[in-house]
Amino acid sequence: PPLPLLSSPLLSSPLLSSPLLSSPLLSSLILSSPPLTSPPLYIVKNKPVTLTCRSTPATQIYFKCNGEWVHQDDHLIERTVDPATGLPIMQVKIDISRQQVEKIFGLDDYWCQCVAWSTTGTQKSQKAYVRIAYLRKNFEEEPMGKEVSLNQEVLLRCHPPEGVPPAEVEWQRNEHVIDPVSEPNFLVTADRNLIIKQARLADTANYTCVAKNIVARRRSSPATVLVYVNGGWSTWTTWSACSAVCGRGWQRRSRSCTNPTPLNGGLACDGQNVQKSACTATCPVDGGWSDWSNWSECGVDCSMWRSRECTQPSPGTGGKDCQGIDLQSLNCTSQQSMAPLGVALYVGIVAVALCLTLILIVVVLVYRRKKEGLDADVADSSILTTGFQPMGIKPSKPENSHLLTIQPDLTTTTTSYQGTLRSRHDGTTHTGTAKFSMTNGPLLDPLPNGSHHTLHNGKMTSDPAEFMTRLSNQTYFKTLPRDVANTSYGTFNFLGGRLTIPNTGISLLIPPEAIPRGKIYEIYLTAQRKEDLRLPLVGCQTLLSPIVSCGPPGVVLTRPTILSMDHCSDACPENWAIRLKKQNYEGVWEDVLMMGEELISEPYYCQLEAETCRVFSEQLGRFSLVGESLNMSAAKRLRLVLFSDAYCSTLEYNIRVYCMDDTQDVFKEVMQMERQLGGRLIDEPHVLLFKDSYHNLRLSIHDMPQAHWRSKLLSGYQEIPFYHIWNGSQRFLHCTFTLERLNLSTCELTCQLCVWQVEGEGQSFGLDFNIAKVTLSRPLDPEFLLMDTNPSGSALAGPSAFQIPYLIRQKICSSLDTPCPNGADWRLLAQRLKLDRHMSFFASKASPTSVILDLWEAQHFHSGNLNQLATVMADIGKQEAMIFLVSDGEC
Numbered sequence: 001p002p003l004p005l006l007s008s009p010l011l012s013s014p015l016l017s018s019p020l021l022s023s024p025l026l027s028s029l030i031l032s033s034p035p036l037t038s039p040p041l042y043i044v045k046n047k048p049v050t051l052t053c054r055s056t057p058a059t060q061i062y063f064k065c066n067g068e069w070v071h072q073d074d075h076l077i078e079r080t081v082d083p084a085t086g087l088p089i090m091q092v093k094i095d096i097s098r099q100q101v102e103k104i105f106g107l108d109d110y111w112c113q114c115v116a117w118s119t120t121g122t123q124k125s126q127k128a129y130v131r132i133a134y135l136r137k138n139f140e141e142e143p144m145g146k147e148v149s150l151n152q153e154v155l156l157r158c159h160p161p162e163g164v165p166p167a168e169v170e171w172q173r174n175e176h177v178i179d180p181v182s183e184p185n186f187l188v189t190a191d192r193n194l195i196i197k198q199a200r201l202a203d204t205a206n207y208t209c210v211a212k213n214i215v216a217r218r219r220s221s222p223a224t225v226l227v228y229v230n231g232g233w234s235t236w237t238t239w240s241a242c243s244a245v246c247g248r249g250w251q252r253r254s255r256s257c258t259n260p261t262p263l264n265g266g267l268a269c270d271g272q273n274v275q276k277s278a279c280t281a282t283c284p285v286d287g288g289w290s291d292w293s294n295w296s297e298c299g300v301d302c303s304m305w306r307s308r309e310c311t312q313p314s315p316g317t318g319g320k321d322c323q324g325i326d327l328q329s330l331n332c333t334s335q336q337s338m339a340p341l342g343v344a345l346y347v348g349i350v351a352v353a354l355c356l357t358l359i360l361i362v363v364v365l366v367y368r369r370k371k372e373g374l375d376a377d378v379a380d381s382s383i384l385t386t387g388f389q390p391m392g393i394k395p396s397k398p399e400n401s402h403l404l405t406i407q408p409d410l411t412t413t414t415t416s417y418q419g420t421l422r423s424r425h426d427g428t429t430h431t432g433t434a435k436f437s438m439t440n441g442p443l444l445d446p447l448p449n450g451s452h453h454t455l456h457n458g459k460m461t462s463d464p465a466e467f468m469t470r471l472s473n474q475t476y477f478k479t480l481p482r483d484v485a486n487t488s489y490g491t492f493n494f495l496g497g498r499l500t501i502p503n504t505g506i507s508l509l510i511p512p513e514a515i516p517r518g519k520i521y522e523i524y525l526t527a528q529r530k531e532d533l534r535l536p537l538v539g540c541q542t543l544l545s546p547i548v549s550c551g552p553p554g555v556v557l558t559r560p561t562i563l564s565m566d567h568c569s570d571a572c573p574e575n576w577a578i579r580l581k582k583q584n585y586e587g588v589w590e591d592v593l594m595m596g597e598e599l600i601s602e603p604y605y606c607q608l609e610a611e612t613c614r615v616f617s618e619q620l621g622r623f624s625l626v627g628e629s630l631n632m633s634a635a636k637r638l639r640l641v642l643f644s645d646a647y648c649s650t651l652e653y654n655i656r657v658y659c660m661d662d663t664q665d666v667f668k669e670v671m672q673m674e675r676q677l678g679g680r681l682i683d684e685p686h687v688l689l690f691k692d693s694y695h696n697l698r699l700s701i702h703d704m705p706q707a708h709w710r711s712k713l714l715s716g717y718q719e720i721p722f723y724h725i726w727n728g729s730q731r732f733l734h735c736t737f738t739l740e741r742l743n744l745s746t747c748e749l750t751c752q753l754c755v756w757q758v759e760g761e762g763q764s765f766g767l768d769f770n771i772a773k774v775t776l777s778r779p780l781d782p783e784f785l786l787m788d789t790n791p792s793g794s795a796l797a798g799p800s801a802f803q804i805p806y807l808i809r810q811k812i813c814s815s816l817d818t819p820c821p822n823g824a825d826w827r828l829l830a831q832r833l834k835l836d837r838h839m840s841f842f843a844s845k846a847s848p849t850s851v852i853l854d855l856w857e858a859q860h861f862h863s864g865n866l867n868q869l870a871t872v873m874a875d876i877g878k879q880e881a882m883i884f885l886v887s888d889g890e891c
Contacts, residue, residue, distance in 0.1 A: 040109070042133035042165065044214055045694060046758075048095040049130055053114030055123065056082060061092040065112040066104060070094055090116075096130050135163035135216045137540060137631065143194070143209050143223035147265065150229050154196035154203075160211030161218055167211035174205045199227045204264060219539055231262035231269040239277065246283030252276045287315035287322040298332040305329040485672075486665075489524040490795030493517075495806065497797035498861070499525040499550075505566040505612065505664035507861070508550050511854045512806060514559040525550045527665050528622070530729050535581065535589055535624060540692060542636065543728035544569050544578065545613060545625035546665045553585070553621045559850070560605070560616040562858040566663035567613045567625050568637045568728075570689060575634035576627045580606055580615060583622040600844040607838065607855070611637075611662075614858055616841075616851075629692040637662035638697075638725070640686045640755055641670060643679040648771050652712070653739045655682070655767075657699055657753065659720055660732040662687055670732050682769055688755060695758035696722050699735050703752045712738045747771050802857055803866060809853060812873070816849040824877045826852060832872045 041049050055061055061077075063070040076093040092114065101110045111127040141159035148154050160167040169192040171178045178194070180186045185203070187195040196203055206222035234256050243249035257269035287310040296304045310322035488499045494517045496510040508525045515521055528547040535543060544567045569576055573596065580593035582604075593604045605616040613625055627634075639662040644655050656679065660666045667685070674681075690697065700717035704710070718735040725733065739749070750768045799806050816826040826849040830836050835852060842848040856869070 040129040040131050040165075042131055042214060043096070043098050043101060044133050046098055048097045050093055050095050051112055051114075051128055051130075052091065052093050053116070053125060054089060054091040055114075055116040055118075056085075056087045056089045058090045058116040058118050058123075060117045061090055061114055063092070063094050063112055063114050065096070065100075066110060070112075098132060101130055101132050131164055133164050133213065133215045135167055135211070135213050135218060136161035137218060137629070139209070139211070139218070139220050142220040143207055145224040145226070147226045147228060148199045149266070150201070150227060151198045152227075154199050154225060156194040156196075156207055156209075156223055156225070158192050158194070158209035158211075158220060160192065160209070163211070163213050163215065165213050167213045167218070170210045170212075172208045172210055173203075175208075196225070199225070201227055201229070201263065203227055217539075226264050228264040228266035229260050229262060230266040231257040232259040233257060233269050233271065233273075234259040236275070242279035242281045244279070244281050246281055248278065248280050250276050251279045282317045284319040285313055285316040286319040288312045289322050289324070289326075292328070295330070302332050303329050304332055487524060487526040488794040489522065490797055491520060491522050492797055493520050495798040496801065497795070498801040499523065500794045500796075501525060501527055501665075502794055503664060503668045504546070505564070506546065506548055507564045507858070509562040509564070509801075509854060509858045511559050511561070511850065511857075512802075512809065513850075514557050514561060516556060516558055519556070521552075521555050523550065523552075523555070523620070533583075533622075534729055535626065537626065537727060537729070540629045540726075541626055542629070542726050543624065544627045544636070544661075546663060547622065547624045549622040551620045553619065555620060557618050557620075559845075559854075560603075560618045561620070562854055563615040563617060563623060564858055565613055565615075565623075565625070566611055566665070567608070568661040568663055569627050570635045570637065571610050572633070572635075573608070575630055577630055578608065578625060578627045580604060581624050581626050589624075598841070600841050605838075605841050607835075614855065632691060632693050635689040635691045636726070636728070638688045638690045639667060640688055641667070641681070642683045642753070642767070643674050644682045644771070646678050646680045651740050651742075651744065653741060653749070653771055655701075655737045655739065655753075656734050657737070657755070658732050658734040659688075659697060659725065659755075661728055666732055683767060690725055690757060692726065693757065694722055696720060697725060697755065697757055699737075700754050701737050701739075701751050702754060703750070704739070705750065708742055708746045709749065709751075710740055710742070712740050803860065804853060804857065804869070809850070812853065813847050813849040816876075817847050828876050829872065832875060 041051075043049050051063065053061055053063065061075075062072075063075065074094050078091045078093075080089045080091070081087070082089050094112070096110070096112065104110055110130045112130065113127045114125045116123045116125075139159060139161055141157055143156040143158050146154060146156075156171075158169060158171075160169050169188075171186075171188060171194045178186050178188075180188050185197050185200070187197060189195060192209075194207065194209075203225060204227045206224050208222050209220040211218045211220075236255050237253050239251045239253050242251050252274055254274045256273060262268050290309045290312045292308050293306045295306050298304050305327060307327045309326065315321050486501055486504070488501050490497060490499055492510055492515055494513055494515050496512040496514055498507060498509050500507040504527055506525065506527055508523070510523065526549050528549055530543065530547060533547050535547075537543065545565050548563065548565050550561075550563060569578065576595075578595040579591045580595075581589045582592045583589050593602065593606055595606060595608055598605050603618040607614045607616075615623060617623075639658075639660050641658040641660070642655060643658070645653065656674075658670050660670060671681075696719045698717045698719050701711060718737075720733050720735065724730060747770050748768075749771055750766075752764055752766055754764045802809075804812070816829055819825050826842065827836075827839065829849065830839060830842060830852055833852065833856060835842075835855060842851050845851045
């Protein structure tokens with residue numbers, strides 16, 4: 001029989017395949033010439049590579065990898081018959097995993113070849129090399145933005161990240177791929193750089209270098225190319241006419257910087273655009289009539305005439321001719337009736353004058369009578385003056401010495417404010433009432449039937465469902481959620497206030513004077529569901545915060561509000577590129593802020609704390625926080641929460657493990673859902689750092705008492721895919737472990753729950769509880785339960801929304817805003833409150849102290865202590881401010 005025909009190992013993955021290379025027939029039993037080298041095969045992420053070897057005829061086929069024989073149990077053998085020749089065909093497959101290749105890391109490349117035996121000899125295939133494919137995240141060199149003049153050559157450099165196989169590079173202009181074939185003005189060099197041969201105005205764009213291989217696709221930071229045009233003068237216009245009609249004057253000519261017009265920051269034209277020159281104009285002489293001559297004698301035609309001439313003076317140098325007739329005639333017989341005609345004319349003029357005088361007298365009498373009647377009505381009526389009477393507001397006698405009463409703003413007639421607004425620390429039980437009339441609502445439609453909102457101690461008392469119905473009728477608010485559980489709203493004026501969505505960590509602080517005096521706004525705050533508004537995330541980007549809407553957008557604010565919301569990134573800013581995104585009116589999400597690169601001239605600023613993000617914004621709208629990992633050390637905080645069935649009457653028992661972003665809003669949703677399902681919390685929530693390493697999250701249960709319990713899972717663990725967790729667009733993910741007890745009388749369950757990231761860190765939780773008890777097996781921290789810890793409600797208006805009383809706040813600002821030579825001003829206050837990183841931002845505001853106090857209010861609404869703030873003021877040396885802060889009532 002002939003020697004076996006042996007094929008090279010083939011990759012069965014549809015991504016790559018090597019050609020089928022058959023070894024030649026040999027006369028000897030052993031292949032004497034060195035084998036050929038086939039193209040390498042790649043392991044993409046954690047997917048194994050399948051090698052296939054086929055021979056005809058053959059009795060045995062085995063694989064040898066890196067000089068060692070592969071175990072017989074790892075071979076998958078198939079035997080068939082060639083229908084054309086009738087010869088037996090033997091096919092063998094093996095899988096090469098990522099772990100096998102990583103074992104020889106640092107040595108030669110991993111290779112395999114197959115050896116086939118027949119009755120007449122042995123045949124070896126060529127070697128198949130297997131490598132792990134990857135693509136690093138960071139570019140070795142990214143393109144840099146440039147400003148170039150028109151028709152200048154532009155070179156953009158790009159060195160892609162290290163990768164196996166090497167990454168291919170393509171260039172994009174404003175997100176569109178550049179094709180050098182169809183666009184001859186572009187050239188991609190052999191070393192992957194982009195050349196713009198002659199820069200045109202249309203080439204002003206953002207250019208991105210995109211590197212990709214079979215593993216991933218990486219985008220460089222966009223490089224902005226700005227093509228500018230220097231201005232050039234047009235030709236001079238002709239000289240204008242002399243400015244003087246008579247005598248010395250000026251004439252001018254001009255040119256414009258439009259040949260070409262400077263664009264994109266190009267230089268303006270150098271020189272004058274207007275020239276003047278002296279000129280002298282001859283004065284024109286207008287003609288004038290001479291006196292009429294005497295009447296002539298009566299002629300045979302019974303007429304006489306007289307004349308005059310245009311000679312006093314005669315017109316010259318373009319002067320005007322005399323206007324009128326130069327010859328006048330008269331019938332001789334009409335001269336006799338001229339005297340009676342003159343007397344009648346005089347009598348008519350006198351009659352007309354007498355009529356006009358009588359009419360004027362009547363008009364004056366009527367006007368005076370009406371004016372006297374109006375004065376009498378005003379004198380007898382008080383309704384016209386009551387609107388301008390000063391409003392006396394006398395609060396009840398305070399129990400604490402720091403009780404604050406704010407006089408209403410009476411500078412406008414469109415709104416009114418009545419009542420007493422008290423400090424949040426007021427210990428009295430009297431109910432202050434703030435009443436806002438909405439007869440001229442600034443942004444939303446007026447309330448039906450003339451109804452209005454009334455604040456009692458700063459709490460909203462109107463129907464939330466009514467507000468959501470009115471809000472949903474507006475065009476911009478169609479995408480707002482209809483549920484009122486995640487929405488808070490209130491009516492605010494210049495005194496400001498606060499909106500809070502309970503148990504979500506989301507709040508909006510409206511500082512005093514942020515709303516212009518005389519304005520009243522209805523403002524809302526809501527947490528959006530992530531599946532309703534999916535952000536366009538690319539590359540390694542992930543959603544780090546809830547999506548929060550506040551508005552209405554477009555309201556006029558004179559000071560920035562502070563939006564507070566949780567985030568789930570680790571506390572390592574060097575591992576992240578974090579951006580604040582805002583949705584515009586067209587529904588497009590835009591980057592409005594880059595953490596660490598804030599510009600004080602922009603309307604947005606952000607302070608990123610360990611678990612909270614505080615956004616200073618002069619514009620309301622829809623916001624979210626998106627992070628892009630810069631290396632594989634970047635990690636998100638996951639909150640692991642365990643629930644089980646509250647009642648178990650069957651043999652089966654379920655344990656649900658939720659893996660969610662570590663933000664309060666997601667935890668609130670899970671708790672609400674489990675309450676509807678009738679579940680119970682069986683352990684305190686735990687925090688796990690989930691790294692950007694492309695590895696999935698594994699969960700497994702161990703150490704169950706085998707005599708009483710068993711798992712119904714077919715595999716030893718469950719996995720949640722990496723991208724499902726990292727993307728962050730899903731609210732929560734969970735795995736369910738179905739256990740079975742062997743006897744209904746078994747109620748005690750002890751086991752170990754292990755949660756870990758493949759090849760990463762993990763945690764193990766010991767569970768020990770009684771499934772028959774409804775109550776929790778161990779006490780839980782109150783902060784993990786859905787308890788409304790804010791007794792003041794979700795909407796607070798006026799002084800009740802702030803720790804620092806209004807007048808005391810004004811005293812502090814006036815004391816610290818003025819710079820002091822020794823530095824005992826707002827700068828020292830920021831240092832003592834550990835806010836000195838934001839000095840430039842504070843300095844850009846008209847009152848830096850007020851912004852510092854706004855941030856202090858946002859951070860310490862529930863836990864703030866005015867005595868501590870007074871101590872800081874005393875350390876600064878502001879004793880006059882301290883006496884306003886600390887009073888006998890507070891001590």
